[in-house]
Each structure stands twice: as C-alpha cells, then as structure tokens.
Amino acid sequence: MSLTRRQQAIYDFIVEHMESTGLPPTRAQIVSHFRFASPNAAQCHLKALEKHGVIELLSGTARGIRLTTATKGRSAMSLPVIGRVSAGRPILAVEHHEAQMPIEPSHFSPKPHFLLRVDGESMIDAGICDGDLLVVHKTPEARSGQIVVARIDDEITVKQLKRTGRRVELIAHNPNYPPIRIGRDQEFAIEGLAVGVIRAFSGGQVPLR
Amino acid sequence: MSLTRRQQAIYDFIVEHMESTGLPPTRAQIVSHFRFASPNAAQCHLKALEKHGVIELLSGTARGIRLTTATKGRSAMSLPVIGRVSAGRPILAVEHHEAQMPIEPSHFSPKPHFLLRVDGESMIDAGICDGDLLVVHKTPEARSGQIVVARIDDEITVKQLKRTGRRVELIAHNPNYPPIRIGRDQEFAIEGLAVGVIRAFSGGQVPLR
DNA sequence: ATCAGCACTGTTTTTTGATACAGTAGTGCC
DNA sequence: GGCACTACTGTATCAAAAAACAGTGCTGAT
Missing domain, CATH: 2.10.109.10 (Umud Fragment, subunit A)
Structure with a gap:
C-alpha cells in the first residue's frame, strides 16, 4: 500500500525537518509549512502515515515522531x-x-x-x-x-x-x-x-x- | 575548556537518548534518569553544556537540544x-x-x-x-x-x-x-x-x- | 576569608504541543 | 444515492515542557 501524493509530501517534510534541525517537527510546524488552518490537518496526516507504517507516533510526547524505515540497521x-x-x-x-x-x-x-x-x-x-x-x-x-x-x-x-x-x-x-x-x-x-x-x-x- | 565529570554524564545521556529514541530528551527525562528532585538541575546542566559549546539550546521549543557540529561529524x-x-x-x-x-x-x-x-x-x-x-x-x-x-x-x-x-x-x-x-x-x-x-x-x- | 563556580532542591508561571470532537467538501466506487 | 476515504476547517482542553526565581551546600582558587 503506497502513500498518496499529499501524504508523501508530509513525510518528506518530516524527513527534511529532522535532517535540517535534528528534531522531528511539531503539529504546529507542519501546519505552518503547509499553510493549514487547523492542527487537526497535521494530526490526521500523521495518523495516516502511522497506519501505513512509515512513521511511529509516541503518544503524549512532544515531537514524538519516529521514522520507522530510517531507524533500521545502522551499525556504522x-x-x-x-x-x-x-x-x-x-x-x-x-x-x-x-x-x-x-x-x-x-x-x-x-x-x-x-x-x-x-x-x-x-x-x-x-x-x-x-x-x-x-x-x-x-x-x-x-x-x-x-x-x-x-x-x-x-x-x-x-x-x-x-x-x-x-x-x-x-x-x-x-x-x-x-x-x-x-x-x-x-x-x-x-x-x-x-x-x-x-x-x-x-x-x-x-x-x- | 573541558567538561566536568557530571556534565559529561549529562552529555552522554543526551547522545544515548537520541540514538535510542531518535529524539533529544526533555528536562523531565534527564531528571528522572539522574534521580534529580528538581527540573532546574537539568536546566542548569544544559545551560552549562551550551556555554561549553557542545550543545545548542533552542529557546522555547520542546526537546530543543541540538548537538553541535563537532560531535555530528563523528556519526555518519x-x-x-x-x-x-x-x-x-x-x-x-x-x-x-x-x-x-x-x-x-x-x-x-x-x-x-x-x-x-x-x-x-x-x-x-x-x-x-x-x-x-x-x-x-x-x-x-x-x-x-x-x-x-x-x-x-x-x-x-x-x-x-x-x-x-x-x-x-x-x-x-x-x-x-x-x-x-x-x-x-x-x-x-x-x-x-x-x-x-x-x-x-x-x-x-x-x-x- | 571570600568569592566564583558547580551541583543541586523547591516552587511557580507560561508556552508549547498533543489530541479529541464536531463539521465540511471532494473523489471514486458499486 | 449512499458509503468509504482523503483532506481539510474550527474549537477546545489538558498535559508536557521550558524557564524563571529564590535558595542551600560544597569545593577550590586568590
């Protein structure tokens, strides 16, 4: 099951944000980047991405977004x-x-x-x-x-x-x-x-x- | 100017936390790991680490701890x-x-x-x-x-x-x-x-x- | 002896941030 | 037409988290 175009954009933003700042974004940061009017827009997308298994949401924690694909097997x-x-x-x-x-x-x-x-x-x-x-x-x-x-x-x-x-x-x-x-x-x-x-x-x- | 033993321990915990969870720790997480009684203990240590230039604190942001370039170069x-x-x-x-x-x-x-x-x-x-x-x-x-x-x-x-x-x-x-x-x-x-x-x-x- | 710096306790305030609930609009499907 | 699904708006609530202020006790340098 693959991501929709919009979901891919959200995912890319998360990756980009983590690479440039070292931290996962907050809902508010996703909102301001995509010019959403509601934090729920970001929230729903994150839930969708979690459903697809590409990210993991840590409930109740600030910036609790973990990339599941990237975290695998890095034993440099x-x-x-x-x-x-x-x-x-x-x-x-x-x-x-x-x-x-x-x-x-x-x-x-x-x-x-x-x-x-x-x-x-x-x-x-x-x-x-x-x-x-x-x-x-x-x-x-x-x-x-x-x-x-x-x-x-x-x-x-x-x-x-x-x-x-x-x-x-x-x-x-x-x-x-x-x-x-x-x-x-x-x-x-x-x-x-x-x-x-x-x-x-x-x-x-x-x-x- | 090098870190004190305690500061090094705090710094190591931050690095370890980031590697294992993908997120920098909060003050509260530092507190609970070191069995501090006050969030200010963590806060003061972070300020000291920032003064030494090994981390950067993003004011007002949750988990706003960034490892400075010196340490980043080591990890691919x-x-x-x-x-x-x-x-x-x-x-x-x-x-x-x-x-x-x-x-x-x-x-x-x-x-x-x-x-x-x-x-x-x-x-x-x-x-x-x-x-x-x-x-x-x-x-x-x-x-x-x-x-x-x-x-x-x-x-x-x-x-x-x-x-x-x-x-x-x-x-x-x-x-x-x-x-x-x-x-x-x-x-x-x-x-x-x-x-x-x-x-x-x-x-x-x-x-x- | 005093003073700076370290390493904390204890408390309070204010943001930041997560998340639930109630809706709307559009698309494709059968 | 009704249903599921995506993609949002808009509002509200409460916990998580940052950060300031006021202290205490200790150590080592001048």
Whole structure:
C-alpha cells in the first residue's frame, strides 16, 4: 500500500525537518509549512502515515515522531583509510593512515577491515580505478580468481590471484600491464581480499578509458 | 575548556537518548534518569553544556537540544538506498527505499543525497557495474560530460550527459549500447549527478568484462 | 576569608504541543 | 444515492515542557 501524493509530501517534510534541525517537527510546524488552518490537518496526516507504517507516533510526547524505515540497521563502523604504503612497513602501520571513514560493514562480505587507496590503472578493466578506495578484508588466504591485496617483497599491489598448480600469478586487468609471475627468490604474501570499492568522482570528472 | 565529570554524564545521556529514541530528551527525562528532585538541575546542566559549546539550546521549543557540529561529524550520515524505480513514481518515494546506509558525506562532492542501485552493464567502461550503488547528488542541472541520473518519460537511467548546441544525448559507456538521443516528444529531466560509486564484491566474485 | 563556580532542591508561571470532537467538501466506487 | 476515504476547517482542553526565581551546600582558587 503506497502513500498518496499529499501524504508523501508530509513525510518528506518530516524527513527534511529532522535532517535540517535534528528534531522531528511539531503539529504546529507542519501546519505552518503547509499553510493549514487547523492542527487537526497535521494530526490526521500523521495518523495516516502511522497506519501505513512509515512513521511511529509516541503518544503524549512532544515531537514524538519516529521514522520507522530510517531507524533500521545502522551499525556504522569506522575503518582506517590506508594511503600510499611505504616499502618495508606493515600495511596497517600508523603512518599510512590517511583518514577514518564510516561504512556499513554488513554491506560487504566477508567483513571489511580497512580501506586501501588504489594507485594506478592496472585494474581498470575490473572496475577498479586510480584513486578508488578498495574495501579490504584482512586475510592471508585467497582462492584463485579473487582480487587480492598482495605484497611482493616490499611492494603492495592489487591484482587478481591466479594459482596454476604451485605457481602463483598476479593478473592485472589492463591490456598494458603484463601478468606478474612470482619468482622463487621473491617474498610473497597475501595481505587481504578485496570485498568492495568506494569511488568519489571529483567535481564531475569521469574516469574514462 | 573541558567538561566536568557530571556534565559529561549529562552529555552522554543526551547522545544515548537520541540514538535510542531518535529524539533529544526533555528536562523531565534527564531528571528522572539522574534521580534529580528538581527540573532546574537539568536546566542548569544544559545551560552549562551550551556555554561549553557542545550543545545548542533552542529557546522555547520542546526537546530543543541540538548537538553541535563537532560531535555530528563523528556519526555518519545515513542515506536511503533506492532500488528498482517504478515508472511514474518520484525517485525518492518511500516504496523505492531498499535500505539505509551510512556513508561519509564529506568524502563526496557535491553533497550526496541518496544511493541508486545500478541496473545493467551500460556504464561498465566508466567503472560503473551492474549492482553497484551510485552515490547521487540530487539536482536538476548538470554540465556536458558529467554522469547523470536522468529520466526519459518514466524510465530512470544512468548515462553520461552530452550537450551539442540544443541537442541532448545520453552516452552509454559500453560499445554494445548506442547513444540515446532525446526526441522532441519525450519528457526529459535530470534527477541527479553521480558523485561516486560503492560496490560490494559478492563472495569473491569479480566483475570482469 | 571570600568569592566564583558547580551541583543541586523547591516552587511557580507560561508556552508549547498533543489530541479529541464536531463539521465540511471532494473523489471514486458499486 | 449512499458509503468509504482523503483532506481539510474550527474549537477546545489538558498535559508536557521550558524557564524563571529564590535558595542551600560544597569545593577550590586568590
């Protein structure tokens, strides 16, 4: 059952009012915004919205309007954003922390541990662009085909993992970058598994190929 | 100048109350929580907190307590996730709300208003894949070259905007999709501007081309 | 020793705000 | 035509809530 046009307007006003002032509106504030002549107009609309289940009215309390949809499942978790990783230092070292960013952990699986700023275009065909924040689950294990954050000697890189028998390869997703084969003399470790990407377009700029 | 132990407790109670009920507490609620005998105890504490600049009191309004910006920055802003948009209904209508997700608004510019779930592969060469959440700034205006959320008649689509003189074209970024030219008889509106992308890899699955 | 500031009690006044009751007008439906 | 439903006007009442005023006792600084 969906809202009528007028009910939607009332609902939008409540949301807007809460965002701008931090408080739900009173009946009187709804009345003055919509130029109603009677507080009962607002009251009836609120009752209708409650009947539709989109808000909850707390009887007898001032501004007792609660949004039922918005209140659900917000367990924001703040993850560290890792910037340029300097050689020879562990990836989560304090000096690599660029910022802290809240994300919804339940949106990613497995559980994310940190965000890594992507440097370079080598994974562009996998939809991972320069400057993107890669959402990473910290783990030393990964299956062939997964996108991983890997360390070769002291270099951190993001590539697709490919295991052929005992040989490990890191596949770039950009025709200009050849696959990387791990030599016997190289130190290799998987730092984490890519579980998501967060990108911000800077000023309407588009990452095109 | 920092808060006293007692003032901190009052402040914590306000934050906790707002998180659990969605409303700031009244003086009476502070009184009953701290077992005060007088409403003035609460009133004086609120005045002290306001003097310290951590809250703002809206004079004469019920529950008129606002947490100042310093504390607001810590908690992420929760944006609605818009799923499949049904024809003929406004994009932000309640029935399209799929979920609510906290994000860091300052990470995106201009200010994001909602998240739109991307349907289809038409923008894959711009790094926007099927199932991605597009971070959208709601605006009816956009410049040529920007990626927009547009409505043609009753269909919502994500494309790159191209203006050539008076003609408007929507460019897909996938060689299999031709550009869309807007006819004179078609209703066209820009719903918003893409300011970012959030993607979750489902179970190590990689979006490859 | 005194004074400012904190942390309250106790009381009163005045708004603010919720909510009930009684109606009116318009629409779509069967 | 009658009924249900939306969308209001207009009035009234009472509880919830803000906020002022007048105090008390304590602590720590000058």
